[in-house]
Amino acid sequence: MQIASIRTKKVQNAWAMYDWANSVYSLVITSTIFPVYYNSVTKGINDSGIVDFFGFSMINTVLYSYSISFSFLIIALISPILSGIADASGKKLQFMKFFAYLGSLACIGLFFFDGNNLEFGIICSVLASIGYAGSIVFYNAYLPEISDQNEYDHLSAKGFALGYIGSVILLIFNLLMITFPEWFGLSDESFAPRFSFLITGIWWAGFSQIPFKLLPKNLFNKQIKREFLVKGYYEIRKVFNEIKQIKVMSRFLASFFFYSMGVQTVMYLAATFGDKELGLPGDQLIITILxxxxxxxxxxxxxxxxxxxLGNKISLVIMVFIWTGICGAAYYVYTVYEFFALAFVVGLVMGGIQAISRSTxxxxxxxxxxxxASYFSFYDVTEKIAIVLGTFSYGFIEQITGNMRNSAVSLGIFFMVGLGFLLLVSIPKKGLEIQNEM
Incomplete structure (x- = not known):
C-alpha cells in the first residue's frame, strides 16, 4: 500500500473516530460516574471509608488511587515490548484491537459490581485501564503514517475534540438516566450507574469498528518472522539509544513526564476530590466534569x-504555567461555584496540553x-509511569496526612519541574533528521 493512498481525509477521520470510541471510558469510568459510584458502595463500616481488599484494610479512595497506579504500571512494563513487536511484525492494528476489546469487555463487567464484590470491581477497573492505555500506544503510532507533518497539530486536536464530543453525549444520557431514573422506568437506584458502565463498553467496541475497518493493516509490508519477539526487544533498545542522543527529544520527554504526573492525576481523581473534600452530590460532580x-x-x-x-513551546509553557496555578487554587476551593470555576480553567488547558504534547x-x-510504534511506546511509557507516580503519590500523601487537599497542592511541584525542563527545549519547526541531532 502506498503511503499517499492512506493519507486521505477518510482514513484520517476514521483514525480520529477512535478517540470518539474510547474517550467514553476515560470520562464515564475514570472521571465521573465510576469514582462516584465506587465511593458510594464502598463506604465501609459506619461510613468510615475503610474497606477490606484481599485481607488488607485501607481507605477506599486510597485503594482506588493505588489501583490506577497498578494498572498503569502493568501497561508501562509491557507496552515497549508490545510496540516493538508491532513494529517488527507489522501488527499494530491487531494489537490495537486486542486492547480495545479487553477494555470494553472489562467496562461491561463493571455492570456486575455492587460493592459486595470489591475485588471483582477493582480487577475489572484495572483491566479496563490496561485496555484503554494499551490501545492508545498503537493508535498514536498511526498519526505520522496517515498524515503529513503540517497536519499533525490539527489532526491530533481533532481526535481529542471528537473524543470530548462523543463522551459528553454519552455522559449526558447517563446523567439523565441517573438523575431521572423514572423517565427510563428504573426503580433500582444502583442500576442506572451500572447500566452506564455496560453501554460505555458497548459504545467503545461498537464505534471502534470504524477505525478498525479503514486503518491500514501493514503499511510497510513487514513480514512476520519467527524471531519477531526478539526483534521487538531489539527495536526498543535501538530507539532508546537514539532518544538518548537526541537532546531535544530527551528534554521534551523529561518535561512531559513531570507535567503529565499532574495532568493525568487531576483527570483521574478530580471527581474523588469533589466528592470527598467538598461533599458534592453525584449530579453536581458529573456537571463539573461536563x-x-x-x-x-x-x-x-x-x-x-x-x-x-507562536510555536509549540510557547503554547506548552503557557498551559503548564496555568496548571501550576490550578494546583495552588485547589487548596482553597470550598464551594460548588469555586469548583465549577476551577473546572472551567482545567478544561481550557486539559484538551490543549494533551493534543499539543502528542503532536509535538x-x-x-x-x-x-x-x-x-517503538517511538510512541517511549512517549506512552513516559506518560504511564507519570500516572503511576502521580496517582500513587496522591494517594500516599492522603494516607499519611489524612487530607486530600495536601495531595492536590503537591501536584504543583511536578508542574514546576516540568516547566523547568520545557524551558530548555528548542522545538524545531521541521522534523528531525537523526544525523543532524546526534
Whole structure:
C-alpha cells in the first residue's frame, strides 16, 4: 500500500473516530460516574471509608488511587515490548484491537459490581485501564503514517475534540438516566450507574469498528518472522539509544513526564476530590466534569491555534504555567461555584496540553524512521509511569496526612519541574533528521 493512498481525509477521520470510541471510558469510568459510584458502595463500616481488599484494610479512595497506579504500571512494563513487536511484525492494528476489546469487555463487567464484590470491581477497573492505555500506544503510532507533518497539530486536536464530543453525549444520557431514573422506568437506584458502565463498553467496541475497518493493516509490508519477539526487544533498545542522543527529544520527554504526573492525576481523581473534600452530590460532580469536557473541546483548537502562531513551546509553557496555578487554587476551593470555576480553567488547558504534547512529540520523531510504534511506546511509557507516580503519590500523601487537599497542592511541584525542563527545549519547526541531532 502506498503511503499517499492512506493519507486521505477518510482514513484520517476514521483514525480520529477512535478517540470518539474510547474517550467514553476515560470520562464515564475514570472521571465521573465510576469514582462516584465506587465511593458510594464502598463506604465501609459506619461510613468510615475503610474497606477490606484481599485481607488488607485501607481507605477506599486510597485503594482506588493505588489501583490506577497498578494498572498503569502493568501497561508501562509491557507496552515497549508490545510496540516493538508491532513494529517488527507489522501488527499494530491487531494489537490495537486486542486492547480495545479487553477494555470494553472489562467496562461491561463493571455492570456486575455492587460493592459486595470489591475485588471483582477493582480487577475489572484495572483491566479496563490496561485496555484503554494499551490501545492508545498503537493508535498514536498511526498519526505520522496517515498524515503529513503540517497536519499533525490539527489532526491530533481533532481526535481529542471528537473524543470530548462523543463522551459528553454519552455522559449526558447517563446523567439523565441517573438523575431521572423514572423517565427510563428504573426503580433500582444502583442500576442506572451500572447500566452506564455496560453501554460505555458497548459504545467503545461498537464505534471502534470504524477505525478498525479503514486503518491500514501493514503499511510497510513487514513480514512476520519467527524471531519477531526478539526483534521487538531489539527495536526498543535501538530507539532508546537514539532518544538518548537526541537532546531535544530527551528534554521534551523529561518535561512531559513531570507535567503529565499532574495532568493525568487531576483527570483521574478530580471527581474523588469533589466528592470527598467538598461533599458534592453525584449530579453536581458529573456537571463539573461536563464543564471540563465541553471547554476542553475549544481548548484543544485554541492551543492548536496558539501553537501555529507562536510555536509549540510557547503554547506548552503557557498551559503548564496555568496548571501550576490550578494546583495552588485547589487548596482553597470550598464551594460548588469555586469548583465549577476551577473546572472551567482545567478544561481550557486539559484538551490543549494533551493534543499539543502528542503532536509535538510526533514532530520530534526522526523523519527517516518507520518504527513509529517503538517511538510512541517511549512517549506512552513516559506518560504511564507519570500516572503511576502521580496517582500513587496522591494517594500516599492522603494516607499519611489524612487530607486530600495536601495531595492536590503537591501536584504543583511536578508542574514546576516540568516547566523547568520545557524551558530548555528548542522545538524545531521541521522534523528531525537523526544525523543532524546526534
Amino acid at each position: 464543564i471540563i469536557q465541553i471547554v476542553a473541546i475549544f481548548g484543544s483548537f485554541l492551543f492548536a491555534y496558539v501553537s501555529k502562531k 512529540f510526533t514532530k520530534l520523531i526522526p523523519k527517516e524512521t518507520t518504527d513509529h
